[in-house]
Amino acid sequence: MRRRSLTARVVLPISALVAAQGMFAASASAAGPPSPGSSGYDISWPQCGGSYPAAGSFGIVGATDGRPWSANPCWSSEYTWASGYAATPQLYMNTANPAPHSSYYWPASGSRDPSLCQNASSTTDPGCAYDYGWHAAANALVTAGGQNAAQDAWWLDVETGNTWNGDGSSNAADLQGSIDYLRSQNVATVGVYSTGYQWDTITGGYTAATASSYAAAWRAEFTSPNGITASPSWVAGAPTASSAPSYCSSSFTATATWLVQYPSAGYDGDYWCGSSPPPPPTPSYAISAAPQSATVAPGSTATVSITLAASDGWQGSVGLAVSASRSVTASISPNSVAVPGQATLRLSGTTPGSYTITVTATPSTSSSTSTVHNVSVALSVRRHRA
Secondary structure (H helix, E strand, C coil): CCCCCHHHCCCCCHHHHHHCHHHHCCCCCCCCCCCCCCEEEEECHHHCCCCCCCCCCCEEEECCCCCCCCCCCCHHHHHHHHHCCCCCCEEEEECCECCCCCCCCCCCCCCECCCECCCCCCCCCHHHHHHHHHHHHHHHHHHCCCHHHHCCCEEEECCCCCCECCCHHHHHHHHHHHHHHHHHCCCCCEEEEECHHHHHHHHCCCCCCCHHHHHHHHCCCCCCCCCCCCCCEEECCCCCCCCHHHHHHCCCCCCCEEEEEEEECCEEEEEECCCCCCCCCCCCEEEEEECCEEEECCCCEEEEEEEEEECCCCCEEEEEEEECCCCEEEEEECCEEEECEEEEEEEEECCCEEEEEEEEEEECCCCCHHHCEEEEEEEEECCCCC
8 A cells, every 4th residue: 555645645624524424425335245366456545636447356445645634535436436346345544653642633641532541641551542543543434434434344554654653562552442443333344454574563463362461451541342353464565466365374463364465557456365254252351259268157158259351352251150068158149240340259158167169150152161260269167266
């Protein structure tokens, strides 16, 4: 993809974009994705004033003008071009992280918009960067005509040529904010366009395999409901159309590669590797008890809080079961908890002694024993001395 210089971009404020929404919107095809093995093109502002590709099986259009918070001045005609193919048009937006300020939007310290921005003057605060990415995507969606465009797949253009002032964690949080906003607007697929080198340079290696460590670093300010696991890759850098299929086995995010870009007669050509519904995130969570031990007199009851915390942004529900000695009465409520969430464990006993109670959590979305977690609580039943 190509980027316009910062001084040459065309920028419309949100109010103007909303007013112009009817002009930008075009009817989206409902035909579905391209056929596996087919080829198409992606175009944006560089093609303004010129001809559009006539061949291919699908079209992808850049909604922005090379930078976030900008509008492709030829959006309407280019989207009409993409709508002429049998496959549903796909869209992309440019991304950046200008931390710690932007002339378009930057959150204030202590604000939640929607993430908590702890320190707006920091270049590495992940919550502030997340909010910037969230609102940049909102601007791009309005630029592209709002709900009509929301029915199509969106891609985030992630390249070192734009401004990235944060560290890997905050830059990845910025992109996660864009993903989460578009998904919140019913965009079924939000993928990322980049190369392995550029992606690693910008995000520090944010992939499906490392997502849990990123989520842990962000948890004080936000928890993503999506993560990166359901975002396919659009890989740039194939030298020819004939070599493009061999790039379908590569992915800088460790997710499925759906698209491969290559040069084609003055345009950016794209090979469609094929797509399948993104797999649901693997249940990834932690279970803990507080306190981990309790002492009661015979017939008395101890209360323990059982906490379920997502460890990589996964959201789902788990069933809870309790196992204990016959000398212990144990109950948990509720016995099904949405993650993140809590339950209350109540314990009592009549026979003095030391006992171990085990709470088992089993995700309702998976039967894999690898995602079943346990936590143990020690209970001591002691008689009071006279």
